[in-house]
Each structure stands twice: as C-alpha cells, then as structure tokens.
Amino acid sequence: MNKKAEKNEIYNIILSRRSIRRFQQKKIPMSILKKMVNAARLAPSAANLQPLEFFVVNKKELCSKVFETLGWAGYIKPKWTPAANERPVAYIIILVKNPNKNPWYIRDASIAAAYITIAAESEGIGSCILCKIDKEKLQKNLDIPEEYIIDSVIALGYKAEQPVIEKLVDSVEYWRDKKDVLHVPKRSLDEIIHINKF
Ligand SMILES: Cc1cc2nc3c(=O)[nH]c(=O)nc-3n(C[C@H](O)[C@H](O)[C@H](O)COP(=O)(O)O)c2cc1C
Numbered sequence: 284m285n286k287k288a289e290k291n292e293i294y295n296i297i298l299s300r301r302s303i304r305r306f307q308q309k310k311i312p313m314s315i316l317k318k319m320v321n322a323a324r325l326a327p328s329a330a331n332l333q334p335l336e337f338f339v340v341n342k343k344e345l346c347s348k349v350f351e352t353l354g355w356a357g358y359i360k361p362k363w364t365p366a367a368n369e370r371p372v373a374y375i376i377i378l379v380k381n382p383n384k385n386p387w388y389i390r391d392a393s394i395a396a397a398y399i400t401i402a403a404e405s406e407g408i409g410s411c412i413l414c415k416i417d418k419e420k421l422q423k424n425l426d427i428p429e430e431y432i433i434d435s436v437i438a439l440g441y442k443a444e445q446p447v448i449e450k451l452v453d454s455v456e457y458w459r460d461k462k463d464v465l466h467v468p469k470r471s472l473d474e475i476i477h478i479n480k481f
Contacts, residue, residue: 303409306440329387354415371438
C-alpha cells in the first residue's frame with residue numbers, strides 16, 4: 284500500500300468510529316487489547332509525565348462488576364442499558380497515578396481514550412468512552428489501590444449496531460429510531476471552522 288492510501292485509511296478509521304453500546308458476545312483476543320493499550324502508551328503526554336495506567340478487564344465475572352457501575356446513553360429515554368446478550372466483553376479502565384502531582388492529567392487521559400478508540404476501530408472493534416461511572420464502587424469492585432483515581436472506562440466489543448450520523452439541526456441529543464438504529468447529530472464543518480478570520 285502506498286503512503287497516501289495508508290493516510291486515507293487512518294482518516295477513514297477516525298471518521299467511521301462511533302460510540303458503540305451494543306456488542307456481539309465474541310471474545311477479543313488479549314493481543315488486540317494489548318495493542319490498544321500500547322497505542323495509549325505512546326500517546327502525547329504533557330511534560331512527558333506519563334501519569335496513566337490501564338486496567339484491562341475481560342473475565343466475565345469482572346466485566347459484570349464493571350458493568351454495574353456504568354451509566355449509558357443519557358439522552359435515551361426511558362433509561363437504557365445494553366441487554367444481557369449485548370454487553371461489552373472487555374473494558375480498558377484509564378487510571379491516573381497520584382493525580383495531584385499533575386495538573387494536565389485529564390488531557391493526557393482524554394488523548395489516551397481517543398487513541399484506544401481509534402486503535403479499536405482499526406481492528407473492527409466497537410468502543411464507547413464512559414465517564415458516568417460510580418467510581419467509588421468500581422474502585423472497590425476491582426481492588427484498585429487508593430493512589431490511583433479512575434478517569435474513564437472504555438467499553439469494548441465487536442459491534443452489534445452501526446449508528447449513523449445526522450446533520451445537527453436544533454438538538455445535540457442522539458436518538459434511536461423504530462428499528463433501534465442510533466442517530467447521532469453532528470455540527471457541520473462550515474459551522475465550526477474559522478479560516479483566517481472570524
Ligand atoms: C468524555 C466523554 C464521556 C462520555 N461518557 C459517556 C457515558 O458515560 N455513557 C455513554 O453512554 N456515552 C458516553 N460518551 C459517549 C458520547 O455520548 C458520544 O461520544 C457522543 O454521543 C457522540 O457520539 P460518537 O462518539 O458516536 O461520535 C462519552 C464521550 C466522551 C468524549
């Protein structure tokens with residue numbers, strides 16, 4: 284493959300990634316989960332302080348212990364969570380060690396989360412970044428030592444849904460149609476770009 288084709292491939296992977304909340308119950312090989320963490324390992328880090336560590340969960344009992352602490356798709360009413368046969372099959376939990384020593388850790392964690400989701404998409408794996416977490420419960424459920432804080436959770440699995448993008452008209456709220464397809468409004472490029480002048 285030539286360089287240009289490779290570049291376009293990465294761009295298309297970035298464009299095709301959507302937050303996936305319904306998953307096939309098929310195992311993700313540990314080698315692929317490690318690749319995702321490796322992508323995050325090499326992400327930019329403020330002052331190169333590298334305060335992040337990554338807790339990979341793929342055992343069924345532990346996945347349940349993560350799942351019970353998560354809040355899903357807040358705009359969907361009535362309250363919605365993935366059905367028992369469509370839950371994530373793995374999670375990567377982004378941890379920050381000694382957060383008080385690093386004022387930039389949220390940016391590092393956000394970039395790491397993005398890298399993980401893009402690495403997942405490149406493997407055909409769906410992902411969803413979650414910040415609505417009962418962090419205290421999750422920390423206890425997984426015996427995470429107290430010098431770490433939980434930043435976010437990335438839910439993972441092979442996709443059992445394919446959300447579609449809509450032009451944002453008057454609401455940012457995503458919705459599910461009668462066939463259960465998720466529609467996600469996005470602002471247009473023209474609306475958000477300022478070229479040489481405001
Ligand atoms: C910082 C952050 C926190 C998020 N937290 C949650 C969450 O707790 N639960 C959830 O279902 N989705 C969560 N999402 C996913 C967003 O709802 C999703 O990115 C947004 O609707 C746009 O859809 P897209 O990712 O498919 O482009 C979060 C995304 C980000 C970036």
